[in-house]
Amino acid sequence: MSDSDEKLRRLRTAPELPCPACGLPQEEARTPEHDLVRLEPALRVPAHVVPAERRWIELSDGRVTVYGVCPVDGAQQCRIEHVLVCPDQDLPDLWPWLTVVREETRRRAERRRATPELPEAG
Template identity: 55%
Template sequence: MGDFHEGPRRLGGGRACCAYCGLPVDRVATLEHDWVLLEPDMEPLAHIVPAEHRWIEVSDGRVTVYGVCPPVQDQRCRIEHRLACSAQPLPDLWPWLTILRTENGRRVERRADSAQEWPDAG
């Protein structure tokens, strides 16, 4: 534990390395008294990031998920490193899209199976 007089940790003050890929990440305290690993030196526009994955810095240096929809047009946010980590699988950002992709995969398989069963009589 740190000295209670040292003040809150600032957003850029806690560099660590990702346990999966080894790249540097920002280790930042959350409002829930937890830690999150954020992608360093990247602040995309909030409206291009799914609501549940937008992290914004509050006045004391901690971060919180910013689920306001739609966000202010020029609002910037941070993203978790796990979304950008090449050594981790991408999480299911839009469940309906994952379902659609799975069903399209099944359609491709059915189409390939039916093409093998009924060859052209040419």
């Protein structure tokens, strides 16, 4: 195996590290800028269902990059960060408008639970 083949193999073989929150494995991947990102192992999802800034596309050399092209090809697959599926971390604010709606829905639910039900007229 040549030296360049060995480097390519190492880039494509990402170590799995336990998540400090849930203990499940995360796959560590490098970006073209040599930053590290922790991805959900073995999970590829249709890119069109993931917000543009959260789509991680695998490059031919094993690195990953954010894929912000909109709209995406319907067949395009992407990777996502482990934090998006971690059961022990709060979901990041992907859509601020949805977070506002979610907070208002929570307040409505609390008000409804706090209001005693009236007996039905009969």
